[in-house]
Amino acid sequence: MIAFYNGEFLPIEKISISPFDRGFLFADGVYEALRTYNKKLFMLQKHLERLKYSLEQINLNFSEFNQLENIIYRCAELNSLDTDFSTYIQITRGVSFPRTHYYSNQIKPNLFVFVSPLKNRGREINEGVSVTLEQDVRWSRCDIKSIALLPNVLANHKAISEGHYEAVLFRDNFITEGSHTNFFAVKNDSIITAPLSNYILNGVTRSIIFNLCEENNIQIIEEYILLDEIFTYDEFFLTGTTTEITPVVKIGNRMVGDGKPGKLTRKIQKLFYEFVRKH
Ligand code: PDD
Numbered sequence: 001m002i003a004f005y006n007g008e009f010l011p012i013e014k015i016s017i018s019p020f021d022r023g024f025l026f027a028d029g030v031y032e033a034l035r036t037y038n039k040k041l042f043m044l045q046k047h048l049e050r051l052k053y054s055l056e057q058i059n060l061n062f063s064e065f066n067q068l069e070n071i072i073y074r075c076a077e078l079n080s081l082d083t084d085f086s087t088y089i090q091i092t093r094g095v096s097f098p099r100t101h102y103y104s105n106q107i108k109p110n111l112f113v114f115v116s117p118l119k120n121r122g123r124e125i126n127e128g129v130s131v132t133l134e135q136d137v138r139w140s141r142c143d144i145k146s147i148a149l150l151p152n153v154l155a156n157h158k159a160i161s162e163g164h165y166e167a168v169l170f171r172d173n174f175i176t177e178g179s180h181t182n183f184f185a186v187k188n189d190s191i192i193t194a195p196l197s198n199y200i201l202n203g204v205t206r207s208i209i210f211n212l213c214e215e216n217n218i219q220i221i222e223e224y225i226l227l228d229e230i231f232t233y234d235e236f237f238l239t240g241t242t243t244e245i246t247p248v249v250k251i252g253n254r255m256v257g258d259g260k261p262g263k264l265t266r267k268i269q270k271l272f273y274e275f276v277r278k279h
Contacts, residue, residue: 001114030090060093075087128250187234234264237261
């Protein structure tokens with residue numbers, strides 16, 4: 001596999017990264033994950049805007065945004081990928097020695113990009129998935145797409161080990177989002193999801209859902225889904241770049257409704273794929 005690191009396309013075993021990279025020592029960096037549809041990068045500008053936002057929030061100067069698109073396509077070409085793929089972009093603050101929390105603004109950021117073929121998720125999209133509920137123990141800047149993902153890793157690992165697809169996180173009585181997804185509920189024909197704040201990531205897929213609902217007169221409300229009322233909602237779904245719109249048909253060991261994807265979830269999926277075809 002060939003990946004891009006600081007100006008070079010190299011087989012991954014030839015890439016050398018300093019152990020004094022602040023990403024390695026402090027998780028001092030940010031990332032983006034995006035995908036293609038019909039081999040074209042989907043919502044590239046939105047992802048780049050969010051990357052800029054994340055970088056600004058951690059005071060990391062990086063100016064090579066214009067090169068990212070070409071780097072990604074070149075990576076796909078060098079790996080002879082002729083299917084749709086996902087791509088990961090990571091920027092860390094760079095190398096500084098000795099190890100100090102303080103950083104100089106003079107250090108050069110390190111850019112890493114790789115691509116990988118997408119798995120077929122037809123079954124999850126069509127039949128829905130099961131999730132667990134876990135306490136959200138992340139920091140209070142979840143709006144930054146930071147590479148410090150240990151709480152997300154632990155919650156997701158636990159969920160998958162117990163046979164679920166995703167861990168849905170809660171703070172007190174408020175459901176925030178999934179470990180790598182945004183979370184939506186449906187009640188009385190309205191869609192409900194957590195408001196944008198420092199407690200969730202401003203998902204690109206989430207923003208598409210908002211536009212689709214507005215254009216199609218579907219009521220969408222930014223309001224917390226409540227943990228202690230979770231079984232009073234009619235439907236649930238998860239959204240994300242690779243998760244797309246995935247129905248949730250089971251929470252813990254309890255089925256949602258009749259255990260099949262809900263009607264409004266199906267409608268949102270249909271509108272989403274129509275949107276994808278046009279972009
Ligand atoms: N995850 N919330 C969190 C915590 C996420 O990590 C993600 C994305 C989302 C959905 O955002 P979007 O619709 O822009 O993909 C919500 C990516 C895919 C990841 O970590 O790989």
